[in-house]
Amino acid sequence: MDLDKPDATVLTLRPFAASDMRLLHDWLCRPHIAQWWGAAPSYAEVEDDFLPLSSPESSIKGYIAMLGGRAIGFGQSYVVIGSGEGWWEDEDDPGARGIDQFLANAEELNKGFGTALVRALVEHLFEDPSVTKIQTDPAPDNDRAIRCYEKAGFVAYSEVVTPDGAAVLMLRRRATPDQPR
């Protein structure tokens, strides 16, 4: 086995960098992503929204999902409390984190990569012992995403109205000896 060559069957995460901005803009303009992430944005809008994610100080972090040496998707995680702008105003747990994600290529949907991406994000976030739970908030009619998150161990908790519209709040709590999940 060539140890220098990434394993093409294992999904890994690398930090999102400012140099990924063109790639991210291209992805966000793809119809299968714009359908759920909002109308295709301009490059300037993407820069405004996502440049902070490349900073280590930001409470929102970006990730590129890699399959072997190939970039196949994007994820972001955020500290829920204090999100601002009308988001998650009832949250009082400083250990709560949220995630959002997509796969870059329409022909790679429904093959299990999304579940692998979500599991990788969960594993990464729970490496921080202060993280208590992780949430995600698909649209109520995004059945594929909801099923994917269930497979990754999330449970639908409630229907909520966010600044982006109706959503299903799904939660995954940290496993404890009493409650393995």
Ligand SMILES: CC(C)(COP(=O)(O)OP(=O)(O)OC[C@H]1O[C@@H](n2cnc3c(N)ncnc32)[C@H](O)[C@@H]1OP(=O)(O)O)[C@@H](O)C(=O)NCCC(=O)NCCS
């Ligand atoms: C959401 C997303 C990350 C999921 O990744 P994925 O690789 O497609 O999902 P997976 O293959 O891991 O799992 C999808 C599951 O949903 C099922 N599914 C697909 N379409 C479905 C539908 N219309 N209704 C119900 N289930 C559906 C699949 O059969 C599969 O379940 P199974 O393995 O039990 O058969 C990916 O589809 C994506 O990027 N979509 C576009 C952007 C988006 O919706 N992002 C999420 C915003 S919250």
